[in-house]
Amino acid sequence: CIGAPEIAADPRFATDGDRLANEGALRALIEAWSRQRGAREAVEALVAYGVPAAEINDMAEALASPHAEARGLLQEVSDARAGMRQVPEQPARFADAPRGGLAAAPRLDGDRAAILADLEDRT
Incomplete structure (x- = not known):
């Protein structure tokens, strides 16, 4: 999804423990990809690859959302x-x-x- 297939074979990221031990390096790779796109574009790309993703809303955005309105979250x-x-x-x-x-x-x-x-x- 992020255009770096070599990451899958990188021993630094082979297991959960490895990824945790090398979190800084993994984070840098993902952030380099995500900085080049808007939030919506990044979410769409991740979801297309089956990765659960969503934009993060602040409270005002969440309460103004169609979902909040449909559920009657504000009275x-x-x-x-x-x-x-x-x-x-x-x-x-x-x-x-x-x-x-x-x-x-x-x-x-x-x-x-x-x-x-x-x-x-x-x-």
Whole structure:
């Protein structure tokens, strides 16, 4: 894939232990190849050879992805200080479990009355 078939016969890379012991040299060979292409081109080339590969996204890119949108990973909540904002939803899905209903965290001491009333009801 990287145009260096001689690597397969190089004794420095014959076993996992050998590759680990010579990681710097192996990394240099792979990086010399990958520096000459964009991330998408490198991923496409690796995948075409059966090597699992994917681009690495930052958090903003991951949350803006079609996958995140399809799974509903962001939900809007109203925050008294910040207004409407998007927050991550629980990514795991369980059968028949409701989704959404998120609320912003209360202000410091903001739930005191409700907590005390609940405690009163329990005693």
